[in-house]
Amino acid sequence: MKRLVSLVLSLALVLSLCAFAQADDLPTITIMFHGSNVSDDSVVLEKVNEYIADKVGAKLEVIWGTWGDFDDKATNALLSGDSDVDMIFTCSWSADEFNKYAKDGYFYELDELVDAYGAELKAAIPEALMTAATVVGPDGEKHIYAVNGFKDTATQIAWDVNVTLLNELGYTLDDVKNLGFFGWGEIFAKAKEVKGDAFYPFLVEPMVAERAVTNTIIVTGDSGNVNLLSYYMNPDDLTQPTEKYGNVMLNKFATEEYKAFAETMRAYYVAGYIDPALAVAETSNDTRTNAQKEANYLIGTQSYAYGYEYSAEVTSRGIEVAYLPCTDPYVDTTVSQGAMIAISSASEHPEESFKFLNLLNSDPTLMTLLNYGVEGVQYNLTEDGLVDFYGEDNELLPGRSAYQPWTNGMGNVTILPDTKSEGAGFRKAFQEFYASGKAIPVLGFIFDSSEVETEMGALANVAAQYALALDCGAVDPETELPKFLSALDAAGMQKYLDAANEQVKAFLGE
């Protein structure tokens, strides 16, 4: 009897709790971002929730993933079917790689939701971005699996030139342009002569330099840490393939272009133009950023984004910096899937989640609120209506320093207001610049490596051993490159290439 009573009582307690939970008005939707630096979001979220309550019919919570922990958090949430995460950042380079996770069924299919609630979204972002987010799902058919962020939708690599030093040496930007990568030896020699032996004029990110010189792209789906495949762009007309190679995926390290690059890098390295620390994976990045901050270089590499020369990172170097683009801006698969937000298939509120994403990408008020924060706390408006994150003492406002999300990872950045450091008209110019981006012939091609996964692992190991040192000139390509190539062949390079090229042919309908 006693037992029965206690059972009934506890049941009653549980039921009343349920009833209480139901009385709580709006469902909560949670979004996980990448690359954030946020320690206090309370003021912002309060305003956001006030704003979206009627429009979306839900309450927003945010998981501020950081560069370092996002990959673990995201894969865990998706693989475990965690219903506490409704929306999640995904792209072509994160651990929850968009194409793979969409194919494996971790993302919610958005076709119907886009038709039902996505009119504003469709109007706000270019058709091409919708296409890039339409990929093969678990049923083998193509569906929309994410809301694609409208950001720097084209890309290009540029040489980062320290013009102040260049002029000191008696050269001009035109000299750099005309001599080209293979002819910079004399400028470097002069720099070395003037600035002394401890000065390293050529400050490269080795793998970026390789792509800059050979005009190749990152092939989406290729081995992540060290790329193995090269697709050669035609710098004269980016929309056409090169005459020499056509639409073919090549072994990155087996072309004569690569050999020429590696030989020149070797010559520069031996002559002391490149810091040996750049050839060591662990020190490479620190060395580069430190030398950049100190303006301790002559020519460097940069994956360029519009307006980068006006950003604080560059202006704080205290020198005049110019960027010489290696090609016109182009659109490839990687950049067209550079930052997206998908809805987890474990989400219990896909409808509210999509309504929220629709609003975030089309409503400037919400986008500004979530990105830049609240006026008077995270930023002030100048007289011209520009967003200013700095106080009178030229220090970042405390509210802003506690709230710095990664803008490009959130969605449509073109509806944001201009900031004071970017200057008026920046967003408009930004949009025009990227509208000029040219689609390369293999845009949309995604290499599916599932059949050659074993080979890919083995090849990546081989490449990790040689590639950085070769790209940097730290070893002699005369002796090391043949060794590298035969090691790649032994690890199954041909099979890997064949698989890629078969897929390219199918993709282009040849």
Next chain:
Amino acid sequence: MQTSARKKIKGTTASLNRFGPGAQALFHVLLGLFALLCIIPFVFVIIISFTSEESIRQIGYSFHPLSWSTQAYTYTFQLGDQLWRSYANSFLITIIGTVLSVLMCFLYAYPLFRKDYGYRNFFNFLSFFTMIFGGGLVPTFVICKSVLGLSDNYAALIVPMLFSPFNIIIMRTFFQTSVPTELIEAATIDGSGEYGTLFRIVFPIVTPGIATVALLVALGYWNEWFLSLLYINKNMNIIPLQYLLMRMQRNADFLAKNSGMIGADASRAATQLPSQTLKMALVVFIVVPIACAYPFFQRYVVSGLTIGSVKG
């Protein structure tokens, strides 16, 4: 006569145990070098934490930096709330976790050592099995988060590490080597109940074992950051100091590895990362308390060894 004989014996053993001056010197040098090996990295960390940023950019880490600066510490103190809260969290998690985990270990290991306990083998197997076969990351995550509700709370940082089969084996073995079965029988005959025997007779004997296990557990909790990464999503108020540091480190690693992919965004983010000196200052903050805990535990460990030698 007797005394002189004893003296003689004593003399022989003593001389047998004594090293020649050469060997003495050699051992001193060797041990001294070993001690230096242990202490130098930490001294280096302290030096770097007081080095100025410019010096690091120009000549890298060095024992003789170009210029000194306390900037890292000033900045650390400006981190304010987050730093002290994380510091307090680290202490809280370590203390509560250690007490609970040691208690569990002690209570689980004791029956395993009692030969008169019938299900000994079964429970032995139960704990030993988990040492060899784990569930894997994702299933563990599902159990902890969905079933046990370990998410965004202190329990998430404590409970997953409470039970350690390895420590239980250490503890059980310690029971077996230092607690004679006769002692427990004697206690029972004298009318001691099971709990009385456990806490009043056995416990004082095994304090060295407990201290050893406690030290292992405390180190484990103090250095733990992966649990925070997995289970703390929204409530950043409860993360420990170690995670704060790991996050900085992992951010830097990620940006270094992926800068070619993310492009200008990554370069931008990389320049906003905390400086090298700041990281080292945080390491100093992390290492000092746990280094202070060592002598405390060591007292018990050493006393245990003495007890053993006297009995032998």
